[in-house]
Amino acid sequence: MTNLKYSTYVAPSKPAVSNDLPPGELRRMWSPTAATLIHGERDAVLVDPLMTAAEGEDLAGWIAATGKTLTTIFVTHGHGDHFFGAAPVLDRFPEARMIATPAVVEGMKLNLTPAWLDGFWRTRFPGQLPDRLIVADPLQNDRFTLEGEELIAVELGHTDTDGTSALHVPSIGLLVAGDAVYDDVHLYLAESVAGGIDNWLAALDVLEGLRPTAVVSGHRQADASDDPRYIEETRQYLKVFAEADKQTASAVELYEAILAAYPDRLNRGVLWNSVHAVKSGRHG
Helix, strand or coil, X not given: CCCCEEEEEXXXXXXXXXXXXXXXXXXXXXXXXXXXXXXXXXXXXEECCCCXXXXXXXXXXXXXXXXXXXXXXXXXXXXHHHCCCHXXXXXXXXXXXXXXXXXXXXXXXXXXXXXXXXXXXXXXXXXXXXXXXXXXXXXXXCEEEECCEEEEEEEEECCCCCCEEEEEEHHHCXXXXXXXXXXXXXXXXXXXCCCHHHHHHHXXXXXXXXXXXXXXXXXXXXXXXXXXXXXXXXXXXXXXXXXXXXXXXXXXXXXXXXXXXXXXXXXXXHHHHHHHHHHHCCCC
């Protein structure tokens, strides 16, 4: 019988610098973002160490308070809001190693190029990122262990960016989905041009086929239920978005159509970015 359990830390929504605001919005916000700690009697694995220096420091303190020894950090995809915060965590747990699938490692490197790091991340979060930004070591196969239990990296291809993955813990039915699954937050579709939605739908089929009993979404509210139904809800959002894209002529029309279908989802700013990218045919 497995002794593994998991806990989730959610960094709350925070302001991001932007002069491109959706109609009626007063400021650009960043979606709340989840980090997951999978732990046994002694050791623990962290999935996605968040973004800012403050988030990484708070996350490190949260892990230390459990009394567990952090052995591994696993990164689900290359977006900076899921790995820039690693340095403060590794400062607290220097023996831990950070790993990711080879495709995710390439995505991390891309987000550290000047175009992304200086042109996107640092402009939106000036002075907030750690001074030291670390790229994971590539995982040599699709699995590693925590206190004798297998944790399996599931390669997904394109979801909200290229080369993404999830982490499956079969012994407890847990799926840490990264940004392949969203929970009551608008999806980031700015990189979905040229077949991205179809690829994302295929990835959701892979996740559903694992038959998880708990699914941790990458962007979610703090009190989210981890219900597997969010795989299907993410699927339906993608289908609604794709159909609305066909039925609308402009970014504003597409934005209004998605808001009509999902008036209560968090972060209209990410939807605004998504509709402009899709309607302009611009990737990213």
